[in-house]
Amino acid sequence: MQVCSLxxxxxxxxxxxxxxxxxxxxxxxxxxxxxxxxSNGVGKSxxxxxxxxxxxxxxxxxxxxxxxxxxxxxxxxDPQLPLGKALAFWAGFDGIGFVARESISxxxxxxxxxxxxxxxxxxxxxxxxxxxxxxxxxxxxxxxxEPLNGLDTAANKTVETxxxxxxxxxxxxxxxxxxxxxxxxxxxIDLAEFAP
Amino acid sequence: xxxxxxxLLKRDLGLLLFGGRRGGTLLPLLFFLAVAMLFPFxxxxxxxxxxxxxxxxxxxxxxxxxxxxxxxxxxxxLELGFFDQWALRGIAEEWLLLVRIIAHWLSFxxxxxxAALPAAGLLGIDGNQLRIVELGLLAxxxxxxxxxxxxxxxxxGLRGGAALGGMLVVPLAIPxxxxxxxxxxxxxxxxxxxTGAVSLILLAIAPFAAGAAVRGxxx
Numbered sequence: 001m002q003v004c005s006l007x008x009x010x011x012x013x014x015x016x017x018x019x020x021x022x023x024x025x026x027x028x029x030x031x032x033x034x035x036x037x038x039s040n041g042v043g044k045s046x047x048x049x050x051x052x053x054x055x056x057x058x059x060x061x062x063x064x065x066x067x068x069x070x071x072x073x074x075x076x077x078d079p080q081l082p083l084g085k086a087l088a089f090w091a092g093f094d095g096i097g098f099v100a101r102e103s104i105s106x107x108x109x110x111x112x113x114x115x116x117x118x119x120x121x122x123x124x125x126x127x128x129x130x131x132x133x134x135x136x137x138x139x140x141x142x143x144x145x146e147p148l149n150g151l152d153t154a155a156n157k158t159v160e161t162x163x164x165x166x167x168x169x170x171x172x173x174x175x176x177x178x179x180x181x182x183x184x185x186x187x188x189i190d191l192a193e194f195a196p
Numbered sequence: 197x198x199x200x201x202x203x204l205l206k207r208d209l210g211l212l213l214f215g216g217r218r219g220g221t222l223l224p225l226l227f228f229l230a231v232a233m234l235f236p237f238x239x240x241x242x243x244x245x246x247x248x249x250x251x252x253x254x255x256x257x258x259x260x261x262x263x264x265x266x267x268x269x270x271x272x273x274l275e276l277g278f279f280d281q282w283a284l285r286g287i288a289e290e291w292l293l294l295v296r297i298i299a300h301w302l303s304f305x306x307x308x309x310x311a312a313l314p315a316a317g318l319l320g321i322d323g324n325q326l327r328i329v330e331l332g333l334l335a336x337x338x339x340x341x342x343x344x345x346x347x348x349x350x351x352x353g354l355r356g357g358a359a360l361g362g363m364l365v366v367p368l369a370i371p372x373x374x375x376x377x378x379x380x381x382x383x384x385x386x387x388x389x390x391t392g393a394v395s396l397i398l399l400a401i402a403p404f405a406a407g408a409a410v411r412g413x414x415x
Binding site for chain 2: 052055068076092093094133139
């Protein structure tokens with residue numbers, strides 16, 4: 001795993017006319033995991049998009065080192081393609097081999113679904129497919145937006161294990177979730193405390 | 197980088213050419229031929245008039261065929277989160293949209309030039325006129341593809357974006373039609389280099405305009 005770090009200083013986010021949060025700072029080193037909690041609409045997804053560089057912060061700055069991977073509610077897999085082919089596109093893009101792909105599908109229990117078109121997958125299966133895409137990217141900074149949404153208990157465990165392994169290997173995980181999730185380091189930020 | 201762009205082109209072509217998303221190439225082509233077929237019925241059996249106006253009809257039909265797939269050029273990828281994932285991997289939007297313009301052109305330009313042959317038969321266009329039409333399409337359709345992708349990026353995420361997109365393409369396509377279809381009236385090929393020049397200008401601007409539009413739509 002490449003050297004990675006993630007620092008946010010004095011972040012503020014504005015959507016439309018409303019400031020969602022302000023004065024948010026954190027610094028994550030290799031092996032750290034941080035859960036962002038808060039009720040719906042408090043700005044968890046916006047925070048992740050700001051950290052990913054997809055949204056400009058209203059104030060403050062984010063510096064990150066290492067490749068950033070994002071899993072949100074959109075799987076970025078072609079709905080009409082079979083899952084195997086849709087994942088193969090990203091595998092080709094991220095330059096991972098066939099063996100690695102096989103082991104990733106196995107780890108997430110997707111091996112039996114590779115022939116199924118993505119649009120026929122359930123919410124939880126799509127989530128697992130998006131996680132497979134993330135694993136293939138081999139990013140050192142993971143941004144996970146509600147990773148447990150739609151997942152069953154067994155898959156919950158799998159995700160928690162994956163995050164633990166990722167952090168043990170020196171990665172960083174920033175998880176936005178309103179659900180309880182077991183993370184290797186129990187750091188939490190309640191975004192509601194930063195509301196103006 | 198080149199390998200990644202090749203992979204992108206392969207995916208874009210798969211989506212646009214083989215009907216991955218509703219219709220593919222076949223629909224615009226059939227539409228094009230349907231226009232060429234209906235036109236003689238509307239004008240009546242006046243062969244000289246048909247031959248004189250036929251080239252222009254082919255051009256208008258080509259323009260409309262280029263507009264048909266507008267709503268699936270950019271919007272689905274924006275909605276599915278593809279552009280986010282590409283941005284995270286450090287691929288500039290300009291590259292993505294340049295590749296998309298190439299894929300869009302390949303999916304309608306060459307097929308349209310083939311379809312212009314039977315259409316020329318239907319409209320009674322002679323050999324010399326057909327040559328000018330084909331050369332004009334070769335010079336002009338890349339420009340139409342550039343306009344199409346730019347407008348698709350600009351209207352992505354808007355309600356009624358497809359209808360608005362059609363409205364926006366038409367005025368932008370006027371220079372291409374003036375020089376491309378205009379060569380038919382003079383019967384010479386002097387307008388064709390100008391058509392190509394307009395196409396090149398549009399191709400040079402389009403990736404940047406469309407890239408900025410995609411970044412703006414991400415919000």
